[in-house]
Amino acid sequence: MVHTCVVAGCRNRRTPGTALSFYRFPRDPERKQRWIAAVNREGWVPNDGSRLCSTHFISGKQVKNPRSPDYVPSVFTAAPLSPEMKEPGALEILDKQEARVEAANALLFLQGQGRPVVEVQGQERHGEGEDKEKEQQAIVEESASSSLSTDEDDDNSVSESKKGKFAQTSDAPINFDDMLKALKKENQALRESVDKMSLSENSLRNDAEKVKFYTGLPNYFVLETVMWLLAPHMDGMKNVKLSKFQQLLLTLMRLRLDLRNQDLAYRFGVKIGTVTRTVHRMVNIMSSTLVPTAVFWPSRAELRKNLPAALRSSHPDCAVIIDCFTVPFEEPVSRGAQQQQRVLPVSQEAGTTYSLLKYLIGVAPQGVVTFVSRGVLGNVSDKSLAEGCGFLCKLLPGDVVLASRDLDIGESVAARGALFRIAGGYQGEAYGRPDSSPPADTSSEMVSVQRHVERVISMVKQRYAMLTGPVESPFTTASERTSNLSTFDKIVQVACALNNLCISAAPLE
Template sequence: MVKGCCVHGCTANSMSNTDRNFYIIPKEAKRRDKWLRAINRAHVNKDGSVDRNRLWSPNSGHVYVCSAHFVSGKKVNDPCHPDFVPSIFPQNEKPSSIKVDRYQRAIKRYNTESETQRTTARKKLKLLDQQSPTNIMQFHSYVKSPDDHDSEHCDKDLSCNKAVQMETHPVDPSLEESDHEREMLFDEIENLICEKNEVLERVKILEKLMSVSSLHSDSVEGNDERCKMMTGITWGVFIHLFTFLSTFIKSSSTSKLPPREQLFLTLLKLRHNLTFEFFSHVKGIPKSTIVDYFWKWMDLMHYKLKFFIRWAHWADRDIINKTIPPVFKEKFPRLTSIIDCFEIFIEAPKNLLARAQCYSSYKRHTTIKCFISCNPHGAINFLSKCWGGRASDAEIVRNSGFISSLYHLPGDQILADRGFTLADDFAALCSAELITPSFTRGKKQLSAREVEISRKVSSVRIHIERVIGCLKNRFSILKGTLPIRCVQSLKDESMEESFSSCDKILTVCAALSNMGQSIVFHQ
């Protein structure tokens, strides 16, 4: 598109005058008004009459002024510069180079100001700030407000015009000093803005440090190693877990912790078994609120994550045959599960009957006992309810519902320790084969065949011990002595819950353990 100059009497265009630049009339209201007044074209009405009382304003947004109408040959955006507005027109064709010289001298005087005058201006600014802080804030907003950007240009333009007038007219020295002090105030305000930005950056750093010291989830964001150390799961698993569970949580404006921090606190409790008093001290929240948060998320995870522990994942024997590790397949080609029982220390109940039922002669302590099963890959696929430590392993298995045709098919192989004398039960109820190491009872020595079978069984059955160890090491709440309130709470008793508090804790820990890596790898 051909660009043409809009100045009256100028015939320059981009086709014939390629050495010139063409600048569009600014859209900024005050600067546009200055340009139009300098161009000084008459306003033409719709009927063709000329109205000299109105300022000409083009309707099109593509109206240009060529570079010949500027002193330096180009447009300058500095309000103090003569070329901030075009000034050379047919009625005034001589370039006003003296204006440029005056502008340069004014800039030079500003740049050569002594440090003494700058210090004096800072002292005056400090005194002014102490005497009238409201005025200085108004002055600051007046200088730096985005909406009054042109006012700033006008002030600078006025100071430059005064500096130019000094070349030809005598000026009061006090006025000149006040102009310089005002320029110094601009510098001081710029320094204060820079200091404010630096302080804000330091505040952000301190807030990040505070989040780390206050057990905040942001301290492990994006770092799998730190998140696994703090919660037992990686950061990616934590985010997916929270995204899934948050759909079932109603957000409350009165909550003292956001939902993500509540889940993070719950996993910290499971991972490190820290006391509720410690969380209350660090977070500055009452202990009762911390306890409510913990059990709220435990109830939700127990209900929503149970599907991670169920036999349906391995009910298809074709899948088991395809994924079973080769080392296991050579020894036990139809292996589907490895079973065992483990115990967790608890506080001694006050009731003597309950204490007798929970006392374990093997551990010599009051315990709860749980039956567990894992598949050949080490994933937990069955978990019974908790029993008192006095109950035998065989009794727990019989009452857990594990010996059922719903879980086993004829010919399935199950590995167990010597204490599980349930081979006849598995054969009669589900036609599965229970394989245990050989007994030495009533024998002086095992035969070579029995020794070899026992060795093969032990080499594979040891993986259930690794699963139990991994579960306890990953979630320390299972290693310490559980308080009675974590075994069976008054709320569960009053509501006649089918699952006790310790059942929920074990189920959640097992489900979270299944979200991690397997303990058995393909070679």
């Protein structure tokens, strides 16, 4: 295609054998507007076929460095014709020589490579003009090629920006098939690396240690089973940011590692309010779905069938081993005007004072939690807690209730036709006070019973650090108007249910 220079008065055109270069107008809007202003054609707008010849640049070519004088065409006075059309005169040669000397001086000044080139003297114009012109032309070409980008948009060559990373200096052909395979392999490696670092199903599927660290569950199969139980009840939850699996994982991480909401918000890329709502909703779902499935009172037949050898001879009718434990919380719990008037027990840790919540827990001889009460203020007696939490209703006539210390519930248990036995004295976990010393006839089997509940409680607290407290105040208020259970009461029950799903329960030895 033949192109003609768009400059008014310039008749240069691309013909076979011409040494001129023809350039498109730049794509950059600002630079393009400067070119249009330099052409100075009133009301004229370039199109895709508009070209500007190289004679309108000081160095004879365009330069894409904004600091270069050839970033915008500037040679328009008496634009010379191409050599094929007209032989330039002596005055035109001298004008072009001086222009190139000025360009060389400007380039050297910008680059700081040396002193400016000495200006051509008038007396040298005829004798030494041609030698100076060659010298300055070499300086200009060397400077422009060494430090200034000259990515020409000429139709005769492919732009270097279009070649990109596939450009080669040799004439060897590019094997695009091998390059495509290498890119696919690199892409796959990057995907695997991102999946491994992320908290997704794929990153946990084959990593039991990671599952255990973040959720407290022994392996991915148990986590998947929990997800299968909860998924049908999560359909009504509208959360476009987190998937069902992410909502469960976020909640388990909150219970397991006791991470703050801000930390979880950063990890999952959501707002703090989303984390708070997700945890409360998931705890409610697990409390109504998972707890009845995993925390239940076994039948007498099942208890006797799997009764550990330590109790078969001494207490074959043992139904449960009970104890109380406490958890500190930040602010007093609102349980009614009568309870608010009581003096709250406190726990002092590192100079900070906390109130206490007390829970009654029942553990089967096989090592699973079979009963968890709701939390009450720590100054409530063990007897009041046991009689008011619904524990006594689980007992059948003839059942034996074991405890490691005197909970003062013997008469209440006897009223149900059951028998309350103290396995032996030790420092109770709830208060840290020494009880009466063990009787002389305490056997090794009874020593195992003494520490059985303590091991289970410690296991649950170690598995879910949130149970160690102090509990934040939003979790200690009643979660529903129709329920007297706070969100933290449900969290304690959920933690016990999840502990029962683990294979690392603590059976009697």
